[in-house]
Amino acid sequence: MGELRPGREYGLKTRLVRGGLKRSPNGETSEALYLTSGFAYDSPETAEARFKGDDDGYVYSRFGNPTVVAFEERLALIEGAPVARATATGMAAVSTALLCHLRQGDHVVAARAMFGGCRYVIEDVLPRYGITSTLVDGTNLDAWRAAVTPQTKVLFLETPSNPTLEIIDLKAVAEIAHKGGARLVVDNVFATPVLQRPMEYGADIVVYSATKHIDGQGRCLGGAILCDKKFLTDHLLTFIRNTGPSLSPFNAWVLLKSLETLDLRVRAMCEHAAAVADVLAREPKVKRVIYPGRPDHPQAALARAQMGLGGSLVTFEIDGAKAEAFKFANALNLIDISNNLGDAKSLITHPSTTTHFRLTPQARAELGVTDGMLRLSVGLEDPADIADDLRQALKML
């Protein structure tokens, strides 16, 4: 009772609430939390059959756990992906999605505007294993085309990008990848599966940091990789089982409960972010507002087509450099200074001294990250209060 029937189509909100639900004989309304590392077998014959793969029961929570599987199934249903595998963090998802199939001699093309950890994996970790990369301006399709070589196995991107919220054409880049015999891997954290499902545009693999909007309440880390069944059996499954980036059942349970409200939270955050972006755009001490939902965004039409809404992040530049940005952040009363995002609480970060401080000044300039730039993750507070806090802090400048 209450579980989704296979083969039947359900709306997104129904999948968010009931996808992957498999009730125990006790009939609990909420998802059961199987907080266990291992599983006992009723006989050595059963143990043997499970290890051989003749019996698909559980073996060990690094391999699989009923609560984690419920989270994986729910996420796959939301995304419209054939399968999902959960990981302990978003970075475990990114590094696993790359390392599980790339080998020496392979080449990766990635959009330059990338989460710091992703850039480290591609620029620092992969070369140690003989995997090279080329970074391109993700919005320039000719640059993608020019960078693909016969050795290219992966095209990697984030859209919207961090922190400059550039929008990349998923369908066009997927076509370039497939023409070159490569896979497109999309880090879909900023858009969330509520606004954008990259597989609908041809992406082969989608990765998430569930730490962000999926939990969205600042409680736990998590991640996920979504792919087709062939990629799972050929590459991902054995790699995950033996390298161990597995998600804790407790965190999977928290994330399952979070998914129930994901649509509500993300839509409310987008509404608040749109209102806050408009307020900031009218402020004389704000030089520039970047928000994919505003008509003055350079890729406004693409953002509308791909994401529908503008997202929950607003990036803006104040009139000044680091000293003014710090003065502004110090003057905030309600909005927290934090590098996290997608949280119920509004959070602000100064990318050039935090998330992007490791980059050279030249690399920051290439990305358009300036010292007067701030990235605001708009939360669920009353948008009028968020706007008031920003306005009173701008007055201090």
Ligand SMILES: *Cc1c(COP(=O)(O)O)cnc(C)c1O
């Ligand atoms: C946060 C984030 C990650 C990493 O996720 P963790 O859960 O912190 O490991 C990867 N990509 C993007 C775009 C992110 O915002």
